[in-house]
Amino acid sequence: MNRVNLAIIGGGLVGASLAMALQAGAKTRGWKIVLIEPFAPGDTYQPSYDARSTALSFGARQIYQRLGVWQAISRRAEPIKQIHVSDRGRFSTARLSAMEEGVPALGYVVENAWLGQCLWQGLDPDVISWRCPAEVTRMEPLTDGYRLMLNDETTLDCDLAVLADGGRSGLREQLGIGIRKRPYNQSALIANITPSEAHNGMAFERFTDDGPMALLPLPDNRCALVWTRLGMDAQRLAALDERSFLSELQGVFGYRLGTLKQVGARHLYPLSLVEAEEQVRPHLAILGNAAHSLHPIAGQGFNLSLRDAQALADALLASEQALGDFATLQAYREGQRLDQNLTVGFSDQVTRLFGSTQPLVSLGRNLGLLGLDLLPPAKRWFARQAMGLGTRPDV
Ligand SMILES: Cc1cc2nc3c(=O)[nH]c(=O)nc-3n(C[C@H](O)[C@H](O)[C@H](O)COP(=O)(O)OP(=O)(O)OC[C@H]3O[C@@H](n4cnc5c(N)ncnc54)[C@H](O)[C@@H]3O)c2cc1C
Numbered sequence: 001m002n003r004v005n006l007a008i009i010g011g012g013l014v015g016a017s018l019a020m021a022l023q024a025g026a027k028t029r030g031w032k033i034v035l036i037e038p039f040a041p042g043d044t045y046q047p048s049y050d051a052r053s054t055a056l057s058f059g060a061r062q063i064y065q066r067l068g069v070w071q072a073i074s075r076r077a078e079p080i081k082q083i084h085v086s087d088r089g090r091f092s093t094a095r096l097s098a099m100e101e102g103v104p105a106l107g108y109v110v111e112n113a114w115l116g117q118c119l120w121q122g123l124d125p126d127v128i129s130w131r132c133p134a135e136v137t138r139m140e141p142l143t144d145g146y147r148l149m150l151n152d153e154t155t156l157d158c159d160l161a162v163l164a165d166g167g168r169s170g171l172r173e174q175l176g177i178g179i180r181k182r183p184y185n186q187s188a189l190i191a192n193i194t195p196s197e198a199h200n201g202m203a204f205e206r207f208t209d210d211g212p213m214a215l216l217p218l219p220d221n222r223c224a225l226v227w228t229r230l231g232m233d234a235q236r237l238a239a240l241d242e243r244s245f246l247s248e249l250q251g252v253f254g255y256r257l258g259t260l261k262q263v264g265a266r267h268l269y270p271l272s273l274v275e276a277e278e279q280v281r282p283h284l285a286i287l288g289n290a291a292h293s294l295h296p297i298a299g300q301g302f303n304l305s306l307r308d309a310q311a312l313a314d315a316l317l318a319s320e321q322a323l324g325d326f327a328t329l330q331a332y333r334e335g336q337r338l339d340q341n342l343t344v345g346f347s348d349q350v351t352r353l354f355g356s357t358q359p360l361v362s363l364g365r366n367l368g369l370l371g372l373d374l375l376p377p378a379k380r381w382f383a384r385q386a387m388g389l390g391t392r393p394d395v
Contacts, residue, residue: 005158006159012164081201131156
């Protein structure tokens with residue numbers, strides 16, 4: 001029977017980031033950490049490392065800098081110099097700029113595949129060992145930890161189990177942890193696009209009556225599209241041939257980047273706001289999409305999870321209690337509650353406000369966008385939320 005101090009279930013972007021945040025302190029304490037993941041790095045099918053890109057906030061950059069991996073990530077990260085927010089069919093727009101906010105960039109767009117590689121390669125094999133490919137099929141609470149049953153017929157005991165197995169977490173359900181779910185009845189269509197003109201580090205958020213879209217700058221003058229539409233409509237768009245798709249996209253986005261010339265593989269993600277009703281139990285913590293899955297349009301989901309991962313690592317490493325101590329885990333949860341509530345609320349409000357076609361809401365939205373550009377404090381608040389700095393008093 002194997003026993004380790006800490007088992008991280010799921011080696012996606014969040015599980016791997018937690019391992020990285022823990023590894024230096026774990027080495028000093030002599031902790032053994034195991035990361036369990038069904039898909040080997042470099043596999044073409046890896047849910048976290050598919051064709052998606054992630055807009056990392058300025059706050060996320062600060063965390064990765066602290067962990068010593070930012071230099072590697074930044075080699076293929078495109079800085080967001082400006083964000084242009086517009087409402088189709090209405091005249092109001094707002095612009096946020098890195099210069100005005102006094103930061104080198106409002107955020108950075110990184111392909112998940114690259115981010116994953118940097119994280120996996122940055123893990124110290126003396127501290128973090130992999131069980132890969134392997135999947136946890138069942139977990140059972142013990143008086144002093146958890147017992148994990150793996151699909152290779154082995155068993156692993158740990159003092160603390162961290163569940164980072166994503167939004168459709170079967171293990172969360174198996175443990176009887178309920179969820180609050182609000183379906184948006186929308187899907188996100190994602191694809192990489194090449195425009196004819198240089199994006200110059202400009203990110204576009206465009207709100208339309210049919211749903212919001214974001215076009216984010218990537219290296220090599222490509223752009224990452226996240227286009228939210230009603231489920232059936234997203235399926236229709238995904239099935240169009242390339243020319244018809246680009247022509248429809250051009251009609252909605254306009255010519256701010258010239259002609260949209262090329263589109264890569266299209267993928268669909270059905271969207272809901274899902275929150276776990278419990279995030280900690282004795283000897284158990286839940287992180288990432290398994291704890292909260294957000295609408296992607298505000299680009300907050302991973303950034304929030306990264307702050308959670310860093311906070312959990314800090315709490316565990318600062319505690320004088322044994323690993324898995326419930327009071328330590330509760331203190332972590334309380335410390336992140338405000339950040340989680342504000343970030344989940346911000347994403348949900350932006351989604352609902354800009355997803356509505358009701359005339360009064362549209363009018364409010366129009367005035368809101370105008371106000372955002374005219375009133376520096378409102379704009380600054382929006383920019384801080386978008387940069388993932390909302391609740392941090394130190395930056
Ligand atoms: C279209 C889209 C765009 C997005 N854009 C942004 C953005 O710009 N900025 C941002 O901050 N966020 C964004 N997000 C959110 C972000 O993608 C998620 O927050 C992030 O992927 C969550 O990572 P995770 O590691 O929790 O889950 P996942 O990425 O789902 O990883 C879970 C891992 O667990 C493994 N696993 C599953 N079951 C088991 C098991 N039983 N045993 C062991 N391992 C298991 C899986 O193989 C996987 O590797 C976006 C989301 C979507 C859908």
